[in-house]
Amino acid sequence: xxxxxxxxxxxxxPSGIRKFFDIAQEMDDVISLGVGEPDFDTPWNIRExxxxxxxQGQTAYTSNTGLLELRQEIxxxxxxSFGVSYDYRSEMIVTSGASEALDIVIRGVVDPGDDVLVADxxxxxxxxxxxxxxxxxxxxxxxxxxxxxxxxxxIQEKITPKTxxxxxxFPNNPSGAVMSKDDYKAIADVVxxxxxxxxxxxxxxxxxxxxxxxxxxxxxxxxxxTITINGFSKAFxxxxxxxGYLCAPREIAAEILKIHQYVMLSAPTGAQxxxxxxxxxxxxxxxxxxxxxxxxRNLFVNGLNxxxxxxxxxSGAFYAxxxxxxxxxxxxxxxxxxxxEHHVAVVPGSVFGDAGKDHLRCSYATSxxxxxxxxxxxxxxxxxxxxx
Amino acid sequence: xxxxxxLILTLLEEDCKVPVESLADMVDLTKEELLSxxxxxxxDRIIQKYTACVDWEKAGEGVVAAIVExxxxxxxxxxxxxxxxxxxxxxxxxxxxxxxxxxxLELLVVGKNIHEITRFVAEQxxxxxxxxxxxxxxxxxxxxxxxIEYFERKSGERLPYSL
Numbered sequence: 001x002x003x004x005x006x007x008x009x010x011x012x013x014p015s016g017i018r019k020f021f022d023i024a025q026e027m028d029d030v031i032s033l034g035v036g037e038p039d040f041d042t043p044w045n046i047r048e049x050x051x052x053x054x055x056q057g058q059t060a061y062t063s064n065t066g067l068l069e070l071r072q073e074i075x076x077x078x079x080x081s082f083g084v085s086y087d088y089r090s091e092m093i094v095t096s097g098a099s100e101a102l103d104i105v106i107r108g109v110v111d112p113g114d115d116v117l118v119a120d121x122x123x124x125x126x127x128x129x130x131x132x133x134x135x136x137x138x139x140x141x142x143x144x145x146x147x148x149x150x151x152x153x154x155i156q157e158k159i160t161p162k163t164x165x166x167x168x169x170f171p172n173n174p175s176g177a178v179m180s181k182d183d184y185k186a187i188a189d190v191v192x193x194x195x196x197x198x199x200x201x202x203x204x205x206x207x208x209x210x211x212x213x214x215x216x217x218x219x220x221x222x223x224x225x226t227i228t229i230n231g232f233s234k235a236f237x238x239x240x241x242x243x244g245y246l247c248a249p250r251e252i253a254a255e256i257l258k259i260h261q262y263v264m265l266s267a268p269t270g271a272q273x274x275x276x277x278x279x280x281x282x283x284x285x286x287x288x289x290x291x292x293x294x295x296x297r298n299l300f301v302n303g304l305n306x307x308x309x310x311x312x313x314x315s316g317a318f319y320a321x322x323x324x325x326x327x328x329x330x331x332x333x334x335x336x337x338x339x340x341e342h343h344v345a346v347v348p349g350s351v352f353g354d355a356g357k358d359h360l361r362c363s364y365a366t367s368x369x370x371x372x373x374x375x376x377x378x379x380x381x382x383x384x385x386x387x388x
Numbered sequence: 389x390x391x392x393x394x395l396i397l398t399l400l401e402e403d404c405k406v407p408v409e410s411l412a413d414m415v416d417l418t419k420e421e422l423l424s425x426x427x428x429x430x431x432d433r434i435i436q437k438y439t440a441c442v443d444w445e446k447a448g449e450g451v452v453a454a455i456v457e458x459x460x461x462x463x464x465x466x467x468x469x470x471x472x473x474x475x476x477x478x479x480x481x482x483x484x485x486x487x488x489x490x491x492x493l494e495l496l497v498v499g500k501n502i503h504e505i506t507r508f509v510a511e512q513x514x515x516x517x518x519x520x521x522x523x524x525x526x527x528x529x530x531x532x533x534x535x536i537e538y539f540e541r542k543s544g545e546r547l548p549y550s551l
Contacts, residue, residue, distance in 0.1 A: 024549065025548070030548060035550050037550055124551050298416045299414045303413060368410075
């Protein structure tokens with residue numbers, strides 16, 4: 001029998017964390033710092049809005065682009081929060097999570113043979129998304145000495161005549177790095193001069209702890225060549241609802257809409273009603289969660305440094321990204337032994353790209369008690385490996 | 389009072405037994421800086437007391453509580469303050485507030501049983517000169533107090549890893 005799976009899909013490497021997942025499944029006292037989602041329940045008023053919508057029988061498809069009221073709220077939110085202006089009628093598509101937005105954006109703009117620059121380290125779906133669209137991902141290293149931010153020099157170095165898109169995600173998963181408006185301004189010239197499209201995944205933008213939360217499209221020169229991806233998962237602790245959106249200049253949005261309407265029709269209706277409530281009345285709950293994340297970040301990162309794991313203070317998202325190069329173990333071996341010997345689950349940084357090498361992604365989206373226990377166990381582990 | 393002080397208060401209100409080293413980490417201060425701030429907050433009586441939230445129903449101690457509302461004639465020069473101070477001295481009165489609406493003062497009163505509470509209201513509160521009317525509302529069950537939910541709730545499950 002032939003292998004029926006496409007070469008494209010076969011070219012995608014298997015997930016780098018499968019092995020860790022299997023080991024952790026066998027243990028019962030694992031402290032997991034491996035999780036990429038908030039640990040709070042969705043705020044109750046948001047849940048109730050969805051329940052009410054279901055009770056009232058609002059269970060049909062919505063418009064392809066999403067509920068009108070939701071798009072209006074998104075427009076207001078983006079304007080008030082970031083000073084970015086997108087027209088809810090023609091420049092916005094509500095999607096099943098930011099993940100769908102990412103997929104349809106990439107498929108909407110990438111042709112076979114196109115190079116897509118991907119800020120490295122980055123969310124692991126990016127390279128696969130690009131490959132599934134027939135493009136070639138090219139990693140642009142964001143280095144620790146630059147606080148893991150994108151620099152114009154690093155971008156310039158990777159540009160070829162085939163380069164079409166720059167894909168990035170700040171606040172960053174896994175490094176926690178944040179780009180300020182000035183940082184985006186600094187890369188604007190290289191993006192414009194090389195006629196690139198910037199795809200900016202800003203799903204963690206509410207989780208900005210130091211300085212101003214920012215949208216790339218707030219830089220005037222970038223707006224017309226930027227697609228903004230955002231969603232509700234991280235800001236309102238709504239990962240399971242699958243609700244996100246993309247904003248793009250009208251001509252681009254119209255093309256991408258074709259993919260969305262054929263693969264998804266519309267985002268889940270109950271989730272869209274919840275989204276309206278989130279943007280209208282959920283910002284206080286969001287602020288409380290952000291404050292809790294900031295407290296945990298301080299607790300955890302200060303603890304790690306004291307335990308002997310060199311960790312920069314990340315400015316956003318909910319990940320600490322310690323450097324383990326001094327211990328003479330690869331990040332993968334470090335993570336595996338830490339899990340097997342001391343039952344703390346973290347993700348090796350190399351999973352997120354070459355620039356993530358020698359680092360660990362430690363999510364602090366877990367209780368303070370667990371974070372303190374994890375620090376103790378990590379300290380014990382460091383003592384173990386330092387002895388040998 | 390700055391943002392750091394407010395954060396310290398929020399965190400202590402949530403858990404006053406948090407180890408001081410951890411609290412210092414959380415608010416990104418040295419232990420010494422933190423302790424001197426707490427000292428000021430204590431001295432200014434912004435922090436009134438460190439206490440435990442007890443679910444007495446669960447402890448099976450048979451404590452009964454009631455909200456007692458009072459209509460009070462305010463006194464010239466003192467308003468409600470004098471009568472409030474008198475009422476507050478009773479050990480049975482756990483909290484006392486001036487409120488808007490039909491009544492003027494609201495007390496949270498505890499006792500071993502209903503009789504003890506009604507006797508307290510009838511003998512100690514109602515006869516006071518300026519008290520015109522009382523209304524006693526028995527608390528039958530506490531679901532949430534001080535921001536803490538008193539019932540067990542199963543939290544949603546998460547995978548050990550997700551990207």
